[in-house]
Amino acid sequence: MDNLEHELNTHCLSNWPAPPHSLIATDPLYRQFRSVQAAFRRRAQSAMTDCGCPQLLHGSANVLLQLEEQDRLTLTELARRCEIDNSSLTALVDDLQRAGLAVRERDPSDRRQVHLLLTDQGRTVAPLVRRVWQQVQQIAFQNVSIEDIEQMRLVLQSIETNLNAR
Amino acid sequence: MDNLEHELNTHCLSNWPAPPHSLIATDPLYRQFRSVQAAFRRRAQSAMTDCGCPQLLHGSANVLLQLEEQDRLTLTELARRCEIDNSSLTALVDDLQRAGLAVRERDPSDRRQVHLLLTDQGRTVAPLVRRVWQQVQQIAFQNVSIEDIEQMRLVLQSIETNLNAR
């Protein structure tokens, strides 16, 4: 165990001063993120059900919104924008296709590529889903000022960059 | 589809003014949370490995830290503090016990209850794990001011409360 202690001090901690107590005593930040993220997904999913929007996986709804911003993307590009692996996207696209909101279309000039297209129904539903998500954000942001939210987004972006660096 | 539109307007949106464009055009907030949370877990897990800490599930490490704050909790109380279901806790406790960091002990006066106790090894390892998590937070917070972080925590707390209300 002494080795472990030594290892930790040598390789891990030497460059990091002790953080202020207030930041660490309670509530690891990751817990707050987990809780907020889970609550967000729960609310969005039940709001979609309440509004009669098609029952979609949370991930599929996200793909739908990406597609609404730009239609006809290839699957690889869609996966990149959703920040998930190609293989993770397949099931979500299947979900959208099953719900009749999008269709795959193979690219004739490069038959390896598949584009995803909104159907008419998809074009109708996407804005509704977007509004439901906005509504959940509205609920989340009750009694929080715009400035605080924008500031938080900036901080989140910094944290994201820091954690993904190297 | 008209029904859907009508339903949405009637039951879901009437109370919510349109949010400012900057909040919604890009990047749903949930994506940022997902990304930060995943990055946090990834970094913490690889930092634990680098430092020779026992290989624990992220969730088990969390239980360990709760237990360090108060030893000998019942499993139900631990689950409550970790904000997970009783049934979800079982595997995490198994994980800790397998690693030799904690042991279950049945309460003699109410034999339904099981308390979880840190072992000597658990008492040694817990502060190291805590420091690894702190280190990850330090990485996350590079070039972010204390004030911004504290402010973000407050906003997160409001959001959490708002989303879980009702």
Place this chain on the structure above:
DNA sequence: TATTGTTATACTCTATAACTATA
């Protein structure tokens, strides 16, 4: 009957590796 904890099961999100079909 109610409570504590476990088991069985399932769902979501995600990834890696192996595969098919193109290029």
Place this chain on the structure above:
DNA sequence: TATAGTTATAGAGTATAACAATA
């Protein structure tokens, strides 16, 4: 050989429901 997409598989995190033991 390299790329686009799919399939098979697995692992982590979570929940619900049924259950056993105990109160």
